[in-house]
Each structure stands twice: as structure tokens, then as C-alpha cells.
Amino acid sequence: MPSPCQIPDLLAVVVAGTAGSGKSTLGRAIAETLRAPLVDLDSVTTPLLDALPEEVLGAHWLTSPHAPAIRAGRYAALRATAADALATAGRVVVVAPFTAELSGGTEWDALVAALAPAEPHVVHVDGDPAVLASRRSSRGASRDAHRPDTAPVAPSIPVTTVDAELSTAQQLARVLPSLGIRRQIDAGAEIFTREFDAVLFDLDGTLVDSTASVVRSWRRFAEHFGVSMKALHANHGQPARTLVGLLLPAERHTEALAHVTELEVTDAVGLAPVRGAAVFFASVPAERRAIVTSGSVPIATARLEAAGYERPAVFVTVDDVENGKPHPEPFLTAAMRLGVAPGRCLVVEDAPAGIVAARAAGCAVLALTGTTTEEELSADLVVDGLDAVRLEVAASGALRLVPA
Template sequence: MPDPLAVVVAGPAGSGKSTLGRALARTLRAPLVDLDSVTTALLDALPLDALGGHWLTSPHAGLIRDGRYAALRATAADALSTAGRVVVVAPFTAELSGGEEWRALVAALAPAEPHVVLVDGDPAVLASRRSARGAPRDTHRPDTAPVAPRVPAITVDAELSTAQQLARVLPALGVRRPVDPGAGIFAREFDAVLFDLDGTLVDSTASVVKSWRRFAEHFDVSLEALHANHGQPARTLISLLLPAERHTDALAHVTDLEVTDAAGLAPVRGAAAFFTSVPAERRAIVTSGSVPIASARLAAAGLPVPEVFVTVDDVARGKPDPEPFLLAAERLGVDPGRCLVVEDAPAGIAAARAAGCAVLALTGTTAEEELTADLVVDGLDAVRLEVAASGALRLLPA
């Protein structure tokens, strides 16, 4: 039998933890045990005078919480003992502090070692979601401070879509996308590797979404139009959304938002080791971002700036036009047809294809069916590079 698996999905109200928990349960084929499903209907059915007010603000709120979580632990323990795996969803505010409540949860889920997934995000966004869903209990919910977990946790941003969140959580749980060792790309040789930046080397997807959401709110433009054009230069997006007289101010505004939000960004899974495994004179970064944004994100992720660094400021036509990749190959002194491009977005893949390059695509930003690459992986730790006897670079399964 496989080892028992317990995934604990935590987060404040409005973070989307229940949605992610349900998606994880489906993917892992595990029973879902949600605190609201286990206890809320019963509590809502009790008369207010029996509790001294709504159960969230009752004088007995502490005892009610103890009872709710006791019921949750017992239900989760039953599910785990019968199915061998379980996904448990609740705020788990006290549990994340690592004290007595955490020890009680660990004991209930034994012998599985719980994997904690924390979903969190901008408090203003979470408040807006709670207001939009109109759940009666949210009108009684007290304000709570953001949780800084004291137990190991996989943290995902509430700004990401459920699919984007899954793409980060599943590999962390050891559930990996299989790599076909017979893929044709493994038989090819390359002279250089050209890397996209956002979503490829730096996990900036949530930061990009957050910055452009704030941009959209400030300039009153459509978020749907922004999402449909991921991977294109900011100046291109702005030209599609705003009149010409506002372009300069809009570009400065979004640049400031993205540079400010770059602090704390991390590398994509496996990106640091893969990037530094390429000889310095044979690698380049090709990004649709500007120098200030790209430099801030590289610095935050602790990645070195390569000698060949093509940004939107270097080209007349950005992705999906092939010009950025052709320019990078030219600066490296190599044939584009002997370049491997690492990308995460359809616009970048289209640009690489048009330049004659082979393409390795990463999940995490775009739906897999849109990644028409030579190989698709869920992290750069799924592959590795070696220098062949000929001196060329070869891609291999990890």
C-alpha cells in the first residue's frame, strides 16, 4: 500500500482554500474534509439565544472553536484510516502557530505527516471576495491579523488561479508530471540556452497579477484583456487598453508597481541550479519586461544577470514576434536553430518557434494545452543539462 497522505489546506476567509482543497482532493483522489461542511450547518441551525449571539461572536466562541476542530480532527482521522489519504480544509489559525492545537492535529492524522498548504494574499482582495460571496457568517467574522506560520508550509498566493496553485503545490507534494525519456528534444544538441524570465526563472506570476490588477483598478481597464495577453510587453498591453496620451504615465505607473512588488520573489522550482549549469557565455535572458523590472526580480530571486540580457527596451517588436530571441542568438554568436528556449507563455513559445528554436515549456502560468512546446515540465528540476563530447549542450531527464 502507498504511504498515507494528509494535506492540510489553511488560509483566511476569502482566500480560496476550499476551492484549492477540493481541486487537490480530486487530483489526489482523496476524501475532502472541510471544517465548514462538517460543522457550519449545525451551528447555523442553532438558535442565537442558545449561544448568546452568532456562534462566531458568542461568549462561548472559544469552546465552539474547540468543538468544531475536535469534530474536524475526528472526521479527518476516520477518512485517513479508511482511504489512506485525506485533504483537510480550515483556517487553522491556531494550529499554524505550532502549539497544542498543532500537536492535536498531528496526532489525529498519524501515521501520516501532514503537509500544510497555506493560501494567503492581499487583505483587501480577501475582504472584497468575502463581500462578493455574501455569506451571512462573514458579517459576524472578526478581523484577524495575517498568519506567519511557525510550522513548515507550502505557501501559495490567493491571486493565482486554482490551476496555477495546483502547479506549485503538487510538485511540492511529490506529485510530478511525468517526463518522456524518449522525447525528441533529448536527442538534439544546442549551442546556447535562452531563458524567459517571469514564470520561467522567477516565480513572479502572482506579483504580475497583483501589479496589473492594481493598474487596472487605477486606470479602470479590463482585467480579462490583461489576462488574455500574458507574455506581451507592458507597452503593447497599454497600447491596447488606453489612449495614446495616457501611455507614458501608465507605463511609469505599472513599472513602479512591479518593481516595488518584486521584493521577496523566489526562483521557480529548479531554476537556480538549471540556469547556473549553463556556461555563462552560452546563456541569455530574453524578457518582455523592462530593465528596472527584470533587474529587480532577478535580484530578489538571487539570480545573476547574464552578459546577454535582452529586454523590451532592446527591440522594436516584442513577443510573439521572433525579434527578441533572434537578437539574443546574434549577441551570443550562435545559430537560432541551435538554441534551446525555456518559456512559460504562449506568446513566448510562438516567438521562439518563429525564430527556429527548440522550446522547453514550464507549467505554472498557462494551461498545459496551450504550451505547444517540444517538451513540457512542471519544474526545471525535472531536467538537466550536460556538455556533450562535441562540446554542445544536451538536455536530459533529471
């Protein structure tokens, strides 16, 4: 949890998203983390509206002929409550669909005015429409039966977008740094005294923010083959062939690997670099860096291209080794191809399996939050983004890691 001194004196966080996106869950988690009042549209207005007889409104309040006026009143109440919370507490987290507000215009202007002088930071929770519809169906809220279908909103205002496919902890790991609330760096960590000849990067969750894409692809895989998602979550960072071997009989392995490869390559669209990763990767001389991934060549190549990276000369995939992570072979292979000793390599990872592999290879490990819990990251240093550190060239010509 951040210390009070990290949180701005005046802070307004707006969490937007369609029904079923998980915006209320995320909004509550942000409010608890920031120790801020939570103002949720449903809590502020829904009990009153549900208590009104439908004959008074002409139908359920979501489909009433008076729906436009009801919406205007709901959001006016929300803005007034949020303004009071901000004025008295200095911070507030406001949760609602905000469909009109995301498009800018008068509704957005009214929200900005209500939260002044704080500048609202908007977090937009979005995801696969089929998943959101399934969540609405399973939660059993009576109002969902009256909720009209709405087209996805493409925000025209600045937002931090988080995928509904991610866990709340994974979403928080992306939202807090965007608010300027960062994990404290131990400037006295031993890793800052070491020198390195090369940097070996994991790909997914380390260079490319592909966590939601991976989860979405394997969820679809699990639905197709009727297997458990629990085993998939427990084995993040391991090769697909390992996961398939755990989940399906041998006679289905070839079919399953082809299917999940197609799913992951198809979903590798619009992926972004992890915070600070593009600059950090580019700062390593080309002849002294490698990517070491549990993905196959087609999947890894698709994700690299989607996030705008150039493929390095040393590119170790699951197709290059007999034993994938957590075995040290992938990192030992990369060090050998670069012509450096593994003990002189810095590995950048986000998954426990990768960290175990790197340590077994004798490498130092810099770990990133955002995929697994911090407690699972047994690394030499843990950061919440690669913009928290940088590399510099020592007098010896070696690379040194320093706090940014």
C-alpha cells in the first residue's frame, strides 16, 4: 500500500466502464489503496430508483420514457456527492458507466467542473463484449434484464485503459503508476553495485503488456477443450507445450498446440510496451541484449511486431530448447549465443517460472510487477515499471543498473 506522502494532496479518480466490466470492484480497490471516499453511481442512486413503482415511471427506470431525465438526475447526484467528498477528504474515487462523458462534450465538462480544482484521471475498464455479457448474466442483478444493449465506447478524452480480463491486482498494478503512485526503490540494493555484460529479457509481461491477451487466448482455449483455467493461472510463464501436457491427453497435443497458437497470434493486436520497457530495451546495445521467451516463434514475433519492437539477433524461443522455463536452459542458451558468462547477465522477468530459471542459470534478476503478486517475485530487485531504473556504461565498459 502506498504511503500517504506518495498520494497527491488533491486527487480525483474516475472509473468508467460498461456493466459487467468490473469497474465497481476496481474502483473499490483503488479507493481502499488510496484511502479515499468511494462514490459509486449505483450506491448513490439505484436504491431510490428501485423503490419507485414502475407505474410512476411508465416502465423500469432504465427503459422508462423518462430515461434521459433519470440519467441526468442520477449523474447530477453523483457529481454533487463526489464534489462534497473531494472537498472534505481531498481525494475521491468515482465509479459509473460514464458512457456520455467518455465522448467529451457537455457531460464531460460538467464532471470536470464538479471535480475542480482536481483534474480527473479517468480509468476505462474495457474487454471482450462476450465476457462482459456473460458476467452480467451470471451476477443476477435484476436491472440487467432491463438494460439496453449499448455499443462499445471509444473514448475521445485521455484515459488509462485496463482490460477486464485482468485480475483486480493486475489492474491496480497498471493504474497506480499512471496516477504517479510508484513502488519505492531500494537505492542500496546489491544489484546496483554489480556490472553486467548483457541483458536477457523475457517477453510477455516484461517487454510487451500482453497479459490480458494471454489470459483471453487461454480462456478461449479452455472453453474450446473443456479444461480448467485454474491450472493455467498456476503455471504462468511456462511453455504452451507444458500446459497442454498437463491438461490434455497425448493424442490431442498437436491439435491443441496448433489451436492455441492460432488464438494467440490472432489476438496479438494493439499490444503496448510495458511501462518504460521500450526505452530501457533500446538503451541496451544491440549486441548485448537478447529476448528469452516461453512462446513459440509465431506468437513471440506477432507480439513483438504489435508492440513496435525490432527482433534482436539473439531470440531464444521455446522452439530452441529441450527444456523450457523454469529450467535454466533458455537463459544459458541466450548467454552462450551472446558469448557472455551467465553470471554476468541481468535477466528482466515478470513470472516466477522465469525467475527460477534465471537464478538456476546464475543470472541476476530484475523483476516487474503486473502479472503475479509481489510476494512471488523472488528477485534481486522488484520494480513497477522499467522507467524506475536505467542502464549506464561503467568505466570498465560493462553495464550497470541505476535508479532512474
